[in-house]
Amino acid sequence: MKNKKYFRVFLLLFVFLFFTAAFLSGCAEMEPDTIHNLKVQVKKLNKKTGKLSQSNTYLEQKLHDIQVNIANQGVKIADINSKLRDIYGKYEVESHNLHMLQKRFRDYRLIVNKELITLLKHAQIKPPVEKIAPPKKAVISVSPKLMEFNKGMDLYKKKxxxxxxxxFNKFISKYPQSKDIPDAVFYKAVSNFNLKKYPVSILEFHKFSEVYPKNSHVPMAIYLQGMGFLKLSDKSDASILFQQVVSKYPDAEASKLSAAELKKLSK
Structure with a gap:
């Protein structure tokens, strides 16, 4: 009985050991494949990691390039701002110089006008005295006057x-009370205007308009006086004179010319 019992125990132990050995043998056969698979997965992970590392390096280089480019653009913007400041500074200086030149020009014009007014005060231009009809003999004495006056007009027409x-100066000085004095004074002023002696002509036209206010040449004298100021870049005074012609002498030819100039100035 004891032998059978030991035999059973031994048989059970043998079966247990057999299955244990088989199980361990199976595990031993599977272990190389598992390790191989793990190695393959590790290699794949290493490749991905390498690629990610390369991509990260590329992105870092791009970021660095962008930062360098931004820095360069900042330097360029700073340089442009510096140049703009320099240009603005030069503009301020030039603007100041221009303002000073304009002020000097106005002062110079005032001085010239004062000097011309002083000169004109000493001129021998006198208003015409109301003339009584001369006797018949006066017709003979008028001829030299006409000759002197016509000489001036001929030269004027020949430009x-x-x-x-x-x-005209000679005629005015020699025959101050002649009936042709107003015309001589007017055409003398026009001649100075055509010679571009604008300050002189302005004063002469003004004097003419004051001394002979009812003369038919007055509207044109005021208009040409305005043109003289316009030539001297004094648009304000020119505009005032043009408006005076338009309002006081609407039917005169000078009124049309003045209106045309006012239209130009309003643009």
Missing amino acids: DYANAVLA
């Missing part, structure tokens, strides 16, 4: 303005 001024 020899410098000599015309001299001729």
Whole structure:
């Protein structure tokens, strides 16, 4: 009985050991495949990690390039701002210089006008005295006057303005009370205007308008006085004179010319 019992125990132990050995043998056969698979997975992970590392390096380089580019752009913007400041500074200096030149020009014009007014006060231009009809003999004495006056007019018509001024001056000085004095004074002023002696002509036109307010040349004298101011870049005074012509002498030819100039100035 004891032998059978030991035999059973031994048989059970043998079966247990057999299955244990088989199980361990199976595990031993599976272990290399598992390790191989793990190694493959590790290699794949290493490749992905390498790629990610390369991508990260590329992105870092791009980021660095962008940062460098931004820095360069910042330097360029700073340089442009510096140049703009320099240009603005130069503009301020030039603007100041221009303002000073304009002020000097106005002061110079005032001085010239004062000097011309002083000169004109000493001129021998006198208003015409109401004239009684001369006797018949006066017809003979008028001829030299007409010759002197016509000489000035002939030179004026030939556009020899410098000599015309001299001729009119001689006539005015020699025959201050002649009925042709107003015309001589007017055409003398026009001659100076055509010679581009604008300050002189302005004062002469003004004097003419004051001394002979009812003369038919007055509207044109005021208009040309305005043109003289316009030539001297004094648009304000020119505009005032043009408006005066338009309002006081609407039917005169000078009124149309003045209106045209006012239209130009309003643009």
